Amino acid sequence: MEIDTLYGRAIPEAAASGVSRASQTRYVLQHFWQCYPGPEALRTSVEGQMGKQLQIEDHAQGFFDDVAPFPPEPTWHEWLGQRIPFFFTSEGPLLELLPEQKVLVRADLISAAFYLLSGWQEYFSAERDQHGRFPYMASVQQRYGFVAVPVVNYYFDVLRKAIEHVTGQLLHPRCWAGNAQWAAFITHDIDSLHSAWKAPAKAALRQGRLLSFGRQFWRHFKEKDTWDNLAEVQQTVAGYGAKSTFFILPENEKAANGTPNADYQLTTIQAQWPALQAAGAEAAVHASIGTARNLSQLQTEAAAVGKATVPPLGLRFHYLCWEPRSTPQLVQQAGFSYDSTLGFAEHFGFRNSFCQPFYPFNFQTGAACDFLEIPLNVMDATLYHPRYLQLKPAEVLPALLPMLTEIVRFGGVCTVLWHNENFDPVNHHNGPREFHALMKYLRSRNASFVNGRDICEWM
Structure with a gap:
């Protein structure tokens, strides 16, 4: 080793x-x-x-x-x-x-x-x-x-x-559905459904505002959590003529290193899925911490998500974990059609310097893998996380425009990850306002809105 x-x-x-x-x-x-x-x-x-x-x-x-x-x-x-x-x-x-x-x-x-x-x-x-x-x-x-x-x-x-x-023959770039020049893949990693109350409750407790703390605590037990919003997310995305792909995290125990996984049970998703699916949503696996090196765990989690929704074609690893020396083989062995993990958490752009889906290289066999990689280009956390870019709200879309222009130029796919918790109206950094600005741009440039299944079939 x-x-x-x-x-x-x-x-x-x-x-x-x-x-x-x-x-x-x-x-x-x-x-x-x-x-x-x-x-x-x-x-x-x-x-x-x-x-x-x-x-x-x-x-x-x-x-x-x-x-x-x-x-x-x-x-x-x-x-x-x-x-x-x-x-x-x-x-x-x-x-x-x-x-x-x-x-x-x-x-x-x-x-x-x-x-x-x-x-x-x-x-x-x-x-x-x-x-x-x-x-x-x-x-x-x-x-x-x-x-x-x-x-x-x-x-x-x-x-x-x-x-x-x-x-002596002209070569023309691939077109997407409806003869569109480029495409957009709108995704959501579902890490948390029941934790919107925690940050304001902790802040109230630290500041000695016990009445405010009590109200937050009471709402947690009596009212629907603000982050339990998958239907609202789907409706927001559909308003732009786009489709939501939800990456569902089946593990709710913390990882061995203390990193959190989901804060919900899969039964919560299962109860909501028929309506989401009827509205055009796609389900995929958000494989938990440690799964990028564990085939048995990956297969177990895929089966669990499939039981709660439908058999999933795709996945993305939690925290964008990816061990290049073993994960591609695991994804292939597990039988997934696509993965959408490969982007840098620290910066938007192109981890493999390519704006189209591609087949990862298998260094063990010396040939391409069987599954499709749909690269991740922009993640909401990248834009504002204290260890990442820390962009101001007004800086987000201008910062992304050169990258988006490149994707349009070469007829690629722009993969967007916007977590469901960042549709919370109290988020003024990388929240709904910034998401709407990005979606308006994608629509204005006539992107073909696709999901993972569409991309696999099209490729």
């Missing part, structure tokens, strides 16, 4: 390094064609011309035969008006369009795209935070300042131009 360098805890051993150029190319092209669908004959033709008409230089110099998590510094080039880091490249123009429909791509798009999309950095790094997560502060996205730029999509655009020159 390897020991993480931040907290001294054991983490699983990494698989032996050594991912062949052929495996990298297959993985990268799988996702390129996902972005720019083309007829099978065109794909076969292009892949047959790799190294002939279409020459992509290899500058990795044995990097993928080792276990180093971080590559040499990137070279920066402008593409589509944006300054983009290109890893594993040489000086000179990105690509040369040569006579006779030949192209020389000087940027090693295969190595660079594989490095970011596969999550190589977090797989081979031993850095983990207090929740066992690969930390944003250790990432190349933070080091070089491109977390809100889907760099792999820019690499793919360079490749698109090269392929169009070689084949």
Whole structure:
């Protein structure tokens, strides 16, 4: 077992390094064609011309035969008006369009795209935070300042131009339902249904306002909690023509390290689910602390959520816990169609530098996993948590706009996580007002509102 360098805890051993150029190319092209669908004959033709008409230089110099998590510094080039880091490249123009429909791509798009999309950095790094997560502060996205730029999509655009020159055929990006240019996936992690009263009650008690404390305590037992609001959340989202996906947390005991799980029993959800489902809501699993490393526990929790609602297709791990050396295998073994955990808790943007759903890379088999990852782009807690961005309310939407513009540009999916407790009207930081502003923007840019099932079927 390897020991993480931040907290001294054991983490699983990494698989032996050594991912062949052929495996990298297959993985990268799988996702390129996902972005720019083309007829099978065109794909076969292009892949047959790799190294002939279409020459992509290899500058990795044995990097993928080792276990180093971080590559040499990137070279920066402008593409589509944006300054983009290109890893594993040489000086000179990105690509040369040569006579006779030949192209020389000087940027090693295969190595660079594989490095970011596969999550190589977090797989081979031993850095983990207090929740066992690969930390944003250790990432190349933070080091070089491109977390809100889907760099792999820019690499793919360079490749698109090269392929169009070689084949003489235009490649068009994937469209979403209703011929929409991009999509939005609106989700809610259901951690708490019965705890809205606690913070004001504790504050009243600390300040000696015993009457106020008593009122809060009385309301807790006599009135519906403000956070027990799933129907209201669903109705709010539906008001924008969107669908809610509820990630339901089946475990209500604290984790071994004291981290809280749910404050409710699944029977509470079960009683509400028929009406929510009739209104178009989707149920998914919010797997508890520790489950990212425990297949049996993950299967048990999936079965529990399925019994309370419907058999779930997707999941997201509580606290965005994800152990890159073992969790993808567990998700695949458990039979989920999709996961939506992979985002940085500390910053909005693109953890794998890609704005579309993708198939995580399995370092044990050297190929793509079977389940779809729908990356998490923006979480309400990220925007205001004292350890995260601490944005003022008026700063939230302006801060997100450059990221959203990138998703629109490349026809991606914007995955939003807004916890049900942050629909509480007393929240003036990352609450309903900020959610409404974001939803109005998504609607104004004609996003196709989808849920996890829609995305799986569409992909």
